[in-house]
Amino acid sequence: MDSQQDTQSSKDSQRTRWKQDPEGVRSNILAVALSEFAEHGLSGARMDEIAAKTRTSKRMIYYYFGDKNGLYQSVLEQAYRTVRHGEKELQLDDLSPADALRQLAEFTFEHHRRNPDFIRLVMIENIHHGDYLKNSDEIRALNETAISRVAAIYNKGVAAGVFRKGIVPVAIHWQISALSFFNVSNRMTFSHLFGEDLFDEAGQALLRRHIGDSIVRFVSVD
Amino acid sequence: MDSQQDTQSSKDSQRTRWKQDPEGVRSNILAVALSEFAEHGLSGARMDEIAAKTRTSKRMIYYYFGDKNGLYQSVLEQAYRTVRHGEKELQLDDLSPADALRQLAEFTFEHHRRNPDFIRLVMIENIHHGDYLKNSDEIRALNETAISRVAAIYNKGVAAGVFRKGIVPVAIHWQISALSFFNVSNRMTFSHLFGEDLFDEAGQALLRRHIGDSIVRFVSVD
């Protein structure tokens, strides 16, 4: 947008400039709220704090999102949308099944690392028994394509005789997700209990390879 | 009136019976608080609610644990102690390296499944950046033995020529933990997005085998 080139940055001038920009206001609120919910959890986040970090006022949050839970729900949905959108960038068609699977795993690993706020939001959502995700049919649809992609690669590998039969694609996705997710979600406790080595650059490179290796070894014929 | 002695609620009669039982009171508080923190998180749990489910009063919680954070910290420590204690039951000495590793993985999977409150507590602790675990040196010591056990099995396997060299034991532990943990921690979102199949009895049996297979395949020589 043109106006972004403007170098003004004080909150006041922004405030003035952004008036009458409902979409801008909405997305600004969502961005702030994502960060606050991810940092403090649903109960721990403060509406006052969110509003203060926004370029608009508390009243607007209620105007757009109804209440705190509504805001959280919108943040959750938006986060899933953004993340799944980011995953579409990956191109695997030209690779062998093994390479494609490895690429997918390692990409997921990196993608999760780069989106810790999303990971934390999913942790929080699980703490809340997935209640808010359940209200959102849209998100489920988004995720089904993830399984399709895994299934396509796996089936290709089985057809080529390099992957063993009898594995359900969702389990492959499950393993990739689990390792990639845990790497971010449990970093604090794991590194405290077992050392920081796995979490510096070298350690993360090791784990990235670990994920690729382990999933390829898991599906490969012996 | 005489009849009142018989119709008193169980809580009242317990109260009378348990007076001057510090250890009982402490552990009762911890048990209730574990359940409440696991259910609602640190910010979400309510001291009033915890106290009400206790056989003692809110005042005693503060007497023994200082404040809400102190209670949470004690709950966290106690939970780690209990869980690590439970893990000691496993006997692997008579098994081949591969079988031992598989047993360890599957045992961990089952153990985590059986302790969802502990898993949730660790999720919550990670939401809080592991701040409370950091205050507790005792817990770190408890966990170091977990790595030793993995290392012993792995080294035996390498010596026997059945495991490949160059794998760090903590990465093996990491994989087992990640899969076992994620199975519980992310059940709600995962099952909503990708189906319940992996979480009924058959699905869990599949995943248990998956964990064993994947870790053994990961370390085995080709």
Next chain:
Amino acid sequence: MDSQQDTQSSKDSQRTRWKQDPEGVRSNILAVALSEFAEHGLSGARMDEIAAKTRTSKRMIYYYFGDKNGLYQSVLEQAYRTVRHGEKELQLDDLSPADALRQLAEFTFEHHRRNPDFIRLVMIENIHHGDYLKNSDEIRALNETAISRVAAIYNKGVAAGVFRKGIVPVAIHWQISALSFFNVSNRMTFSHLFGEDLFDEAGQALLRRHIGDSIVRFVSVD
């Protein structure tokens, strides 16, 4: 019912009338809080009691003043401002140095007598080691003019040859303050131990003259 409009308690009708009057609310809270802190001290005053005597609610006290200490600090600052403002009324320019000094002393005596809540607040602040006054630079400035005034009179007297040299103005102020302050602050214990005589109208007139005499005699050449 129509009649309810007329029978509403004065507080209720005020409440309605005063809505959206921040300055009114603020000053009402400060007035009530001054009286309560002066009466019961910082620890002894009760936020509930303060709020109840206010035309607004407890919540608003926190909205405007943050917490109990913040309220106390604001009360202290406001009290100093009010009192120092009251002192400005005194006109001494046309008097001889001796008369001016006597007037100043007797005025201070009367002024302190008329502001027992302020005196008690200063007592309380001293009990708290002056910690809250230290946070307030504004108040210090207010008080420096008091010394200037004494210095002006004293210097005029020295120049006229009626006051002896070598006295520091702050010591003159100190004596006037001490006697005027003590008359209020220690009235209860002093009158209990040594009789009420000094504290009825005649006694206070005596002490007023005493203060004037003693300070004039102190500075005069023999």
Next chain:
Amino acid sequence: MDSQQDTQSSKDSQRTRWKQDPEGVRSNILAVALSEFAEHGLSGARMDEIAAKTRTSKRMIYYYFGDKNGLYQSVLEQAYRTVRHGEKELQLDDLSPADALRQLAEFTFEHHRRNPDFIRLVMIENIHHGDYLKNSDEIRALNETAISRVAAIYNKGVAAGVFRKGIVPVAIHWQISALSFFNVSNRMTFSHLFGEDLFDEAGQALLRRHIGDSIVRFVSVD
């Protein structure tokens, strides 16, 4: 006492040693409570804190003093007793009336400086409207001698023709008390507002002379 020569000092050994020493326990409690009440005020002092700093237990405080107010009352009485006892040391018989009065004033100044806890206790008692002092007839008697002494000096001075007639002795005592008391009680606010100069060693020497000068000048014939 012989046992005091013993060099043991740990709380435990003292505890053992002081068993069955009711007077020692009482005076230990009073000493601790004096310090705590003087530091924090009546509402601000904490029974737990007092008990913890005692060589005995909370239960004993209630056993000996009934409740918090009773303890405070006993502390107040004891403090007055101790201070008035200290004042008896002063010997003025051999001095001229003027010198005796000056000595009395300067002695009082020093004596108050050396007993800030007593001063603070009297401040606190005045905050509480002297309610606890009123319950204590014993203390009043103690203080009457103070006036007698002033009267004796004053009458001697009048008889000798060096002091002017018509001054009530209690007013002389009032001035000495006020200046000596204020020097300690209002030190924190006064020094913050008007500078520290009067409160270092040189400043205090100046004020001591000031007190002597001002009272002698006040009573002297011109």
Next chain:
DNA sequence: TATGAATGAGGCTTCATTCAT
């Protein structure tokens, strides 16, 4: 006489939310 455990009442503060303009 002595002590750790226990307590009810009441204290201070914060929350999400709504009102008046």
Next chain:
DNA sequence: AATGAATGAAGCCTCATTCAT
């Protein structure tokens, strides 16, 4: 569409005091 003022409900915590042994 926007804002500062206002709110009731509920949160966490501390107090002086007493009990059981």
